Amino acid sequence: MQQQFNPKNENIFIWVKDKLYPRSEAKISVFDSAVQGGDAVWEGLRVYKGKVFCLNEHLERLQASAHAMMFQQIPDNDFIINAIESTLKANEMHDGAHIRLTLTRGEKITSGMDPRLNQSGCTLIVLAEWKAPVYSNVVTLITSSVRRNSPANLDSKIHHNNLINNILAKIEANIAGADDALMLDNNGFVSETNACNIFMIKNGMVFTPHADACLPGITRKTVITICNQNNIPIHLKNISLTEMYNADQVFTTGTMGELTAVKMIDGRAIVNRSGVDLMQNITNLFSKLANGA
Secondary structure, X not given: OOOOOOHHHOOOEEEEOOXXXXXXXXOOOOOEHHHHHOOEEEEEEEEEOXXXXXXXXXXXXXXXXXXXXXXXXXXXXXXXXXXXXXHHHHHOOOOOEXXXXXXXXXXXXXXXXXHHHEOOOOEEEEEEEEOOOOOOOEEEEEEOOOOOOOOOOOOOOOOEOOOHHHHHHHHHHHHHOOOXXXXXXXXXXXXXXXXXXXXXXXXXXXXXXXOOOOOOOHXXXXXXXXXXXXXXXXXXXXXXXXXXXXXXXXXXXXOOOEEEEEEEEOOEEOOOOOOOOHHHHHHHHHHHHHHOO
């Protein structure tokens, strides 16, 4: 298991609704929409040298997701930023921290699915933990039988808390003894893993799937920008499993794990026949950007 409990997080303070609570007291109502139906949106943020990386981009996506879900009484960015800053200050977190930022539709007047039962506004949760990137240097993947949701079902452009699709894929990876699961779209092309976006490198070029069934991740966008700004050829295309198996390098991207090399997919070793470690070049550029954010 890649993640383990960090004793430093035993006495952290967590923001719920409108104030901070000790970890043991930080709770939401059984009538909250996150409990009733996974009716919430979220962002993962990482803190580097006292600053939250790509904060504006994350807040923009959070607000867009909440708007798409037709949340009411959504807190504005100033309120959310104050909650984040207050949480980090209370925990004396300046670096090496990860924030799970959650916005639920809020508490219902009685249990039920109807959003009209939510009459007290959204619930904001700022959970900041001492957490280094969760993956080791390399990971193994297996292909899941669970397809990634398409816009025809549940659009991945909404960064929602209803993660059963991903969890079922992760269970398959656990049973197979892999670190994560590779998920395909409804047409059989690679989409992303159960937790991260994915890239491949072949013949000095970088490829990543279209953001049709996958989440258009912030780290994914950052990597694409890095490539464009540094004359590294990058292409968005439909990628088959066979292409992934025969890539020179494969890596995942995400706030929780940053950039992580994939060493094996479905028992096929990823062999870099080019002799050029292009991923390391991109990783170095990303690290420089993150630490100077």
